[in-house]
Amino acid sequence: MTGVWLVVTAAFTALACGIPGTFLVLRRMSLTGDAIGHSVLPGIVIGFLFSGSLDSPLLLAGAAFSGWLAVMWIEALCRRGGVREDAATGVVFTAMFALGVVMLRLVATRVDLDPDCVLFGNLETAIHGAGMEIGGTRVPNIVLTTGGAALLALVFTALMYHRLLASSFDATQAALAGMSPGLAQSLLLGVTSAVIVAAFQTVGAVMSVALLVLPAASALALSRRLPRVLLLVAVHSAVSAVAGIYLATWADCNLGAAVVLAGAALMVATWAARRVIPTL
């Protein structure tokens, strides 16, 4: 049973990250995703302090808030402070991350929050964590969390599809059509923060960036139409989850890292295949 849950969790995590990640890649905001990935840490620690559990919605709220705060701070530095975007991103995400680590160390003696999950999560331990009975089988909480995140990403995309599409490719046209691209972008960044929280326990802050960017990076090799790209993102997520489990078992290494490496191999293979067969 554990094996199934591992695959399901990995696939849910990859899917949850891959969908908002596609829009980030299309908007050339991959590095904003990276910045959010690091900046959610203080929010997670605060949420954890108040709720005492890693599955609480308070964590989501805290993380979404600190992710949003980081993006606002970067924008303020760029627009009013005369700092270039790359430098502003570097200053802000490291500051938020450092703050989170200090807070984590200060409270780590009192609460049971593993500092390792900051850099690389641990899927195996997460699976064996708390769970609940649903229809006679024990479902680990992490499956529900990542499943919820994937569902959130799907529902968000379904509801906002046209706004996201329009604002990703032509923000001016979207604004003229009354689609408020600013709102679409803010919501996208909020959803990104939320899925990163779910990915934190399974793959950690840095590798969640890989899950954001990788599926879109290989899907864009095969199609230029958004619905097909999103479908391919889902396929990539599922395939890399299954392949990652096999890789982790074979090489006896961290599962999250294996999922990312399998995804990377898949991406390289996709672009290579495209070069060999240009009509693909």
Place this chain on the structure above:
Amino acid sequence: MTDWLAPSLASAVVAALLLGVSCGLLGTIVVVRRMALTGDMISHAVLPGIVAGLAWSETRNPLVVLACAVAAGVAGSAAFAAILRHTRLKPDAALALVLSVFFALGIAMISRLQPSGVQAFLYGQVAAIDRNDLKLLVSAGLLTVVAVPAGFHLLRMVSFDPMFSRITGLPVRAVETVFYVLLTVTIVIAMQAVGVVLVTAMLVTPAAAARYFTRSLSMMAALACVFGAAGGVAGVWISTLRDALPTGPLMALAVTAIFALSALLGPRHGWLPQVLRRRRERTRIRGEDILKHLWQIEENTGAPAERTPEQLAGVFGTSRRALQRFSALGLLDREGGLVRLTGNGHQRATELVRAHRLWERYLTERAAYKTDHVHDTAERLEHWIDEPRRRLLAEQLGQPTEDPHGSPIPPDETEVAR
């Protein structure tokens, strides 16, 4: 206080100082070349190399680790270039891909090989820096401190105008290679102090803070060194105050605090100087409006105008600061509670009216404005046109004597005096 004399702490302080200086120097170049996130990519990309080096060298020989790390950093840069060349992906996605996938490779290798000493690179442990590391740090720091200023002129040329440098026969390739290798070495050493993620803070934040003070690259580099060293030492000091305080993140937070202060107070684009400058400009414009107001009353009535501050406040709102400043400048006279123009004030008001009416004339004649639409634009612009420009406007318009509404345009007073 005796804690400061403890050898481990002393070496931590020395390490923080050296790191601050070499990161500040290289970070300046990194920031002006807009490659802050390239630095971030390198710091993640070296991880597989570090793990390989640690696993390979039983004795944890720093030179072996460093060589492997540099090799991994080069591989990361090559992967970045390959993604850009062979796919349609944009630089942001390529950076994110390289940094996260190389990091994942490093994590996979850590979980497989379990090398000792890798914790220091992941989370940073200044205390774990031993004699060997310190020797390496000192030599790398000295190399940076000598090489960067010595090659500063060359590095600046190559950084700002690579095309021109290549044409003039400068060794662009060699300079770039040396720079990248120095950067990677510094990143690897800094990682042991602050951890993989926060290297970017030591590299970018002091230099970004220094930009708030100066435009000159060499001044910026010097300031960045000072900020980096100060932040590093402050971080080490704060971490001694309580147990369980991690040094690396505190160093990062200390440089961020310096950055925040610079963003508030720095003379270039800093928040407070900007607010003050804007307030000064507002006061000047208010004062000039008052001068013009008094001048126009005199034009209409033919007699020098006197108004109480309350009457002026009725027109402009409370203008205490403007009145104070303009009387201090000798443009307004406030004897006996009445505000009137001084001789200098009168001349300044004439210039303003001249600018206003010339500009109205220009807008109607040259920019096809309706005569009833020109006032507001001219009202704003009159404060920014100096005498050479007023003269230019007058020449272009053929020395007009009346504005579009039929009011006379005052002549150039300096011209009259001549």
